[in-house]
Amino acid sequence: MEFRHLRYFLVLAEELHFGRAARRLAISQPPLSLNIQQLEASVGARLFDRDSRGVRLTAAGRAFRESATALLAQAEAARLLAREIEAGAIGRLRVGFVGSMLYRGLPQTLRAFEAAYPGIQMALTELNSQEQIDALLHDELDAAFIHTGRVPDPLQATRVHAEPFVCCLPADHPLAAQPELALADLRGEAFVLFSRKASPDYYSRIFDMCAAQGFYPQIRHEVRHWLSVVSLVSQGMGVAVVPAALARSGMAGAAFRPLAGTAVRSEVYCVWKTAPDHPARDNFVAMVAAQVASTEATSKEATHQRKSHRHDGRWLVKYAWNGVFSVLAA
Known part of the structure; x- marks a missing residue:
């Protein structure tokens, strides 16, 4: 049994028509019929009744539909979880x-x-x-x-x-x-x-x-x-x-x-440990590094502006003591 079989089964369970289900799945009708047969063989139960009046879910099919729906939802949640963890988003x-x-x-x-x-x-x-x-x-x-x-x-x-x-x-x-x-x-x-x-x-x-x-x-x-x-x-x-x-x-x-x-x-x-793999940590370290680079660029620009106010070729360095150091050029 594969997830493909479950998807095909659920679409057919909604449409109850092989032609419409095949069109929704963008496949031809014979592969759809083959996949449903493979699924029923794997499950060991008949999931659909097929006769001249159409297609109907059997009692086993109705029960299987609930489990298949939950299983596919869990698989999709697991896929999204893995992708978000790999991206360091959660x-x-x-x-x-x-x-x-x-x-x-x-x-x-x-x-x-x-x-x-x-x-x-x-x-x-x-x-x-x-x-x-x-x-x-x-x-x-x-x-x-x-x-x-x-x-x-x-x-x-x-x-x-x-x-x-x-x-x-x-x-x-x-x-x-x-x-x-x-x-x-x-x-x-x-x-x-x-x-x-x-x-x-x-x-x-x-x-x-x-x-x-x-x-x-x-x-x-x-x-x-x-x-x-x-x-x-x-x-x-x-x-x-x-x-x-x-x-x-x-x-x-x-x-x-x-x-x-x-x-x-x-x-x-x-400081961080190079292993094991930890995408969220890597994102954090990258943000810290970006902030350091931005601060250094701002500091260099401030230094350049102070040098443009050089007076008599000398520097006067003063402390503006309000909790931090300020270096002022006179």
Whole structure:
């Protein structure tokens, strides 16, 4: 029995006339008769009565019609489901993220993806970088946003964001009165920082930044998430070096100041596992890559416009501190 037999049977069951049924199926009458005979032989029952008065369904045929209708409907639903899954239009997508991504455009990216693919169910999990790498390797996440591009096989990473580090201080700290700080100003201060295990890349990066200024940070408290860092600082538990995006967290009691004299930047990478096949994940990664390309093009255009306002051959770089950095040419 083939699906073709079922389609022919249902058309004949509606028309109850071999000629009309054959025309609907765009075949001649003999092949239709042959297919019906093959179906009846396969089923082991007579499905139609044929006599001089016409064609009628038998009792077995009437019962078979209900099952055949349901079976063809299920087959069509299965076909559509497979095509939509292959296109990445339906399914489930599990995305991990570090807390700072809430202020780095992740909500906007997720809304855009959900608008483009309403059939995808999104599931978000906040984890530190190492936890996300482990989750990807164990197939517990489909995509992740982490602070390092150094990932093991079979993971793949692409950079999606880079920004300056800033100093996070208690709002009543004496250094908060200054518009800009150097890392050396934090010598002797108690630091709040990630543990090395939670984020080896950031731990080493901040240590190296301080070492370049002639000191090592005195770590008083270790946490696992950026918002925990800012929260402890806001309670007067120490100072921290954090990505500039966290200045948009709006946490009361914390002040953020630009850091002069360092070119080290905070980076975020989108990471995913190259196997197994996951069309929805591939669509998500492609959208992230397109947004990065668009942002870079906009940034290059802004840089070109600033250069067109060069004054006396010199650049004056200012910080407009409203939660983000602005580089202005005078």
